[in-house]
Amino acid sequence: MIYAKDINERTPWQDLTPGGEIYEPGTARDFDTGTWRTNTPIFHVEACKHCMLCVPFCPDSAIPVKDGKRLDFDYMHCKGCGICEDVCPFPAITMVTGGVAK
Amino acid sequence: MSKIYNLKREVEKPVRLTGGHRLCAGCGAGVVVSGVLRALDKEDRAVVVNATSCLEVSTFMYPYTAYMDSYIHSAFENSAATCSGVEAAYNALKRRGKVDGAVKFITFAGDGGTYDIGFQSLSGAMERGHDMVYVCYDNEAYMNTGIQRSSSTPRFAGTTTTPIGSVGQGKKQNKKDLTEILVAHNIPYVAQTAPIGNFKDLHTKAYNAIYTEGPCFLNVLSPCPRGWDYPMAKLAEITKLAVDTCVWPLFEVEEGVWHLSYTPKKKLPVEDFLRPQGRFRHMFQKGNEWMIKEAQQYVDQKWERLLEHTSA
Amino acid sequence: MSNRLSGNEAVAYAMKQMNPDVMGAFPITPSTEIPEYFAQYVADGEVNTEYVTVESEHSSMSVCIAAQAAGARTVSATSSCGLALMYELLYVAASCRLPITLACVNRALSGPININNDHSDSMGARDTGWVQIYAENNQEAYDNFLMAMPIGETPSVRLPVMTCMDGFITSHAVENIELLETDAVRKFIGEYNPENYLLKKENPLAVGPYDVSAYYMEHKVQEAEAMKAAKARILEVAAEFEKISGRSYGLFEEYRMEDAELALVLIGSSAGTAKAAVDKLREDGVKAGLVKIRVFRPFPGKELAQALANTRAVAVMDKSEGFSANGGPLFAETRSALYDLKERPYLIDIVYGLGGRDVKTEDIEKVFGRLADIAVTGEIGPVYTHMGQRSKEDIA
Ligand SMILES: Cc1ncc(C[n+]2csc(CCOP(=O)(O)OP(=O)(O)O)c2C)c(N)n1
Ligand code: SF4
Ligand code: SF4
Ligand code: SF4
Ligand SMILES: [Mg+2]
Numbered sequence: 012m013i014y015a016k017d018i019n020e021r022t023p024w025q026d027l028t029p030g031g032e033i034y035e036p037g038t039a040r041d042f043d044t045g046t047w048r049t050n051t052p053i054f055h056v057e058a059c060k061h062c063m064l065c066v067p068f069c070p071d072s073a074i075p076v077k078d079g080k081r082l083d084f085d086y087m088h089c090k091g092c093g094i095c096e097d098v099c100p101f102p103a104i105t106m107v108t109g110g111v112a113k
Numbered sequence: 114m115s116k117i118y119n120l121k122r123e124v125e126k127p128v129r130l131t132g133g134h135r136l137c138a139g140c141g142a143g144v145v146v147s148g149v150l151r152a153l154d155k156e157d158r159a160v161v162v163n164a165t166s167c168l169e170v171s172t173f174m175y176p177y178t179a180y181m182d183s184y185i186h187s188a189f190e191n192s193a194a195t196c197s198g199v200e201a202a203y204n205a206l207k208r209r210g211k212v213d214g215a216v217k218f219i220t221f222a223g224d225g226g227t228y229d230i231g232f233q234s235l236s237g238a239m240e241r242g243h244d245m246v247y248v249c250y251d252n253e254a255y256m257n258t259g260i261q262r263s264s265s266t267p268r269f270a271g272t273t274t275t276p277i278g279s280v281g282q283g284k285k286q287n288k289k290d291l292t293e294i295l296v297a298h299n300i301p302y303v304a305q306t307a308p309i310g311n312f313k314d315l316h317t318k319a320y321n322a323i324y325t326e327g328p329c330f331l332n333v334l335s336p337c338p339r340g341w342d343y344p345m346a347k348l349a350e351i352t353k354l355a356v357d358t359c360v361w362p363l364f365e366v367e368e369g370v371w372h373l374s375y376t377p378k379k380k381l382p383v384e385d386f387l388r389p390q391g392r393f394r395h396m397f398q399k400g401n402e403w404m405i406k407e408a409q410q411y412v413d414q415k416w417e418r419l420l421e422h423t424s425a
Numbered sequence: 426m427s428n429r430l431s432g433n434e435a436v437a438y439a440m441k442q443m444n445p446d447v448m449g450a451f452p453i454t455p456s457t458e459i460p461e462y463f464a465q466y467v468a469d470g471e472v473n474t475e476y477v478t479v480e481s482e483h484s485s486m487s488v489c490i491a492a493q494a495a496g497a498r499t500v501s502a503t504s505s506c507g508l509a510l511m512y513e514l515l516y517v518a519a520s521c522r523l524p525i526t527l528a529c530v531n532r533a534l535s536g537p538i539n540i541n542n543d544h545s546d547s548m549g550a551r552d553t554g555w556v557q558i559y560a561e562n563n564q565e566a567y568d569n570f571l572m573a574m575p576i577g578e579t580p581s582v583r584l585p586v587m588t589c590m591d592g593f594i595t596s597h598a599v600e601n602i603e604l605l606e607t608d609a610v611r612k613f614i615g616e617y618n619p620e621n622y623l624l625k626k627e628n629p630l631a632v633g634p635y636d637v638s639a640y641y642m643e644h645k646v647q648e649a650e651a652m653k654a655a656k657a658r659i660l661e662v663a664a665e666f667e668k669i670s671g672r673s674y675g676l677f678e679e680y681r682m683e684d685a686e687l688a689l690v691l692i693g694s695s696a697g698t699a700k701a702a703v704d705k706l707r708e709d710g711v712k713a714g715l716v717k718i719r720v721f722r723p724f725p726g727k728e729l730a731q732a733l734a735n736t737r738a739v740a741v742m743d744k745s746e747g748f749s750a751n752g753g754p755l756f757a758e759t760r761s762a763l764y765d766l767k768e769r770p771y772l773i774d775i776v777y778g779l780g781g782r783d784v785k786t787e788d789i790e791k792v793f794g795r796l797a798d799i800a801v802t803g804e805i806g807p808v809y810t811h812m813g814q815r816s817k818e819d820i821a
Contacts, residue, residue: 034631072131170635190483
């Protein structure tokens with residue numbers, strides 16, 4: 012079986028999967044879209060009520076949840092759209108300029 | 114899913130559409146697709162089908178699939194037939210003891226792939242009665258090729274093939290009422306929904322569609338910040354305005370019986386939905402008041418008709 | 426077992442013996458009978474195939490693609506406009522490396538619409554990445570269809586296979602035919618066990634990516650290599666098939682070619698007529714021969730060049746018009762195959778039989794007459810001509 016991690020733009024044709032098939036789930040997780048950010052959301056855990064309203068609104072599945080707690084952003088995938096900040100009813104998210112979480 | 118919707122419980126499920134896809138920042142499609150897939154029971158497997166679209170080129174760019182489930186994309190115009198083929202294979206292999214366990218079949222296609230080029234394929238699959246869900250994420254134009262009009266584009270909207278000029282005033286025709294056309298297929302479940310609030314509406318309808326036997330259809334409004342020309346952070350607001358102006362009413366039709374899912378406390382004027390979007394900017398120029406008036410009349414007329422259906 | 430069947434019934438019968446998982450079904454003359462016969466097998470419980478009566482050939486191929494990717498064995502049948510409507514999906518099937526089996530009952534393409542035989546439908550699909558195997562008669566139509574799956578499903582190949590027969594001439598004519606026992610067929614084709622498929626429980630499969638230019642070329646090279654590998658596999662399968670049937674097949678059939686000086690190259694049912702003409706000319710002392718192409722994709726270029734190496738003049742007979750203004754598709758392939766020979770025969774192209782236009786033994790004899798003149802004078806005259814049309818000029 013050929014794995015996605017072994018496929019890159021230098022892989023010879025003999026080592027690519029036939030027809031461009033992929034045999035694993037969610038290989039896109041290895042791709043960094045965090046570099047796209049021009050603005051960055053910052054999570055203020057102390058203000059968060061864990062209402063989860065922001066979670067389903069994230070187009071990039073970049074707001075992890077575990078054991079009933081909303082966790083800090085997945086910055087490798089967050090594109091900085093600001094939707095989460097817009098829907099959060101509490102002062103738990105603020106947007107800062109630039110792509111880096113400060 | 115237990116009867117009562119619980120957002121906290123639902124968001125705790127492992128995601129089925131992962132990050133790392135290439136949809137634009139703020140794209141409604143990512144929200145809609147992850148929202149629909151969230152309705153799957155955790156233990157159930159699914160095969161996801163895509164029509165060629167923004168969604169497809171962004172979520173399975175070799176070697177990166179954003180789906181946790183099996184996935185197939187074949188072409189732009191055949192996603193319903195494709196889904197029906199997977200379902201047919203499932204039936205055959207199950208009969209022969211080669212697969213076991215429940216598998217759900219879910220197609221996602223854009224409005225172009227649904228209202229226009231994939232319409233025949235969709236109609237055929239629905240008529241044949243495959244056990245599948247077809248989800249149209251409706252962003253009201255061909256976005257992947259650069260915002261061209263589709264039969265889903267609303268009247269007056271500016272697109273790259275209905276540009277605004279000294280004579281041109283955006284799209285000339287009204288939006289095709291696809292949801293109603295699907296109702297006319299007499300399939301077990303048809304619903305119109307959108308990503309709003311705590312996602313109860315979208316989630317429940319997706320659940321109904323997935324767990325109702327037979328062909329089911331969901332039409333989901335899917336704002337596109339690029340094509341609609343609004344600030345990308347405003348997805349929730351734009352969607353809510355579409356619903357509260359009754360531009361995009363929420364309803365479902367179960368075994369031919371219509372239910373209205375939501376009545377705005379105060380039905381907002383259509384211009385509240387139009388104003389924030391660049392594609393309607395020309396409607397607010399002096400002398401174009403008639404456009405807004407006619408747009409309002411159209412929405413009112415459609416809303417009245419829907420009320421007739423749902424109160425019957 | 427011996428039987429009398431039409432070409433369509435023979436192929437439908439082959440399908441029944443194979444008992445595929447999924448069939449995509451849509452009517453078009455002259456292939457319509459295949460899904461009809463098969464529907465009766467389904468209705469009578471003789472197969473337990475998922476028989477999907479789609480709303481177009483486009484969906485028929487789409488269903489086959491998806492079902493095959495899901496882990497099922499799939500078949501379909503079509504002709505002419507139906508095949509043309511599948512055009513985009515033919516590429517998808519091949520590039521996704523899905524060994525679908527399709528019976529193409531050759532018919533002219535519109536327009537004007539015409540229901541009779543020529544090869545313009547499958548020739549239009551010749552570069553889609555499908556293996557193409559052509560039959561001369563009912564027996565071959567049956568045999569080729571049985572051999573298609575073991576060829577296409579081979580891991581080094583993994584390509585869809587189109588078996589072609591001439592519309593009406595073969596599809597509707599009833600002939601004596603030898604059928605294999607169903608058990609023998611099942612054993613011959615074996616079980617379909619792809620390594621990965623959409624419905625596999627152990628791991629998911631993602632099919633049909635957006636391929637950026639950093640990968641697309643490599644994937645096309647894979648596909649091209651698979652088509653090359655198909656050639657040897659076709660011969661292997663033919664050898665296995667001979668063991669159970671006693672009938673032997675190659676990439677093409679050479680008829681009285683051993684010492685032939687004048688030869689024809691053609692495809693399909695016209696070979697019967699051409700063989701009769703060759704026999705007649707041989708009686709008159711003319712060293713005539715025939716090469717009947719069976720496998721058009723992969724094209725047996727090297728082998729064909731060998732077969733024609735010692736001839737003096739050859740006429741390629743194209744049953745489709747490619748509108749290249751430079752000859753038909755079989756001519757282009759043949760001429761290119763001959764290029765590597767040190768000494769090449771004279772070569773002409775004759776486009777014939779379009780839309781069901783009849784070809785008779787006398788017509789073929791005339792072609793040989795022209796070849797004889799060319800061989801003597803070395804004057805080819807017009808390289809690419811049509812035959813059988815009414816014309817103010819009298820040409821062969
Ligand atoms: C047969 C065919 N025609 C045209 C295209 C080009 N094309 C690809 S995606 C697309 C538009 C998709 O629009 P829609 O279905 O609304 O999805 P969106 O990109 O807007 O999300 C077009 C025109 C194609 N891929 N195939
Ligand atoms: S919406 Fe705000 S308060 Fe609610 S979970 Fe998200 S960050 Fe916390
Ligand atoms: S900014 Fe956008 S992408 Fe980032 S976490 Fe918030 S909603 Fe998700
Ligand atoms: S163009 Fe619109 S629909 Fe397409 S990815 Fe961007 S935001 Fe999404
Ligand atoms: Mg669209």
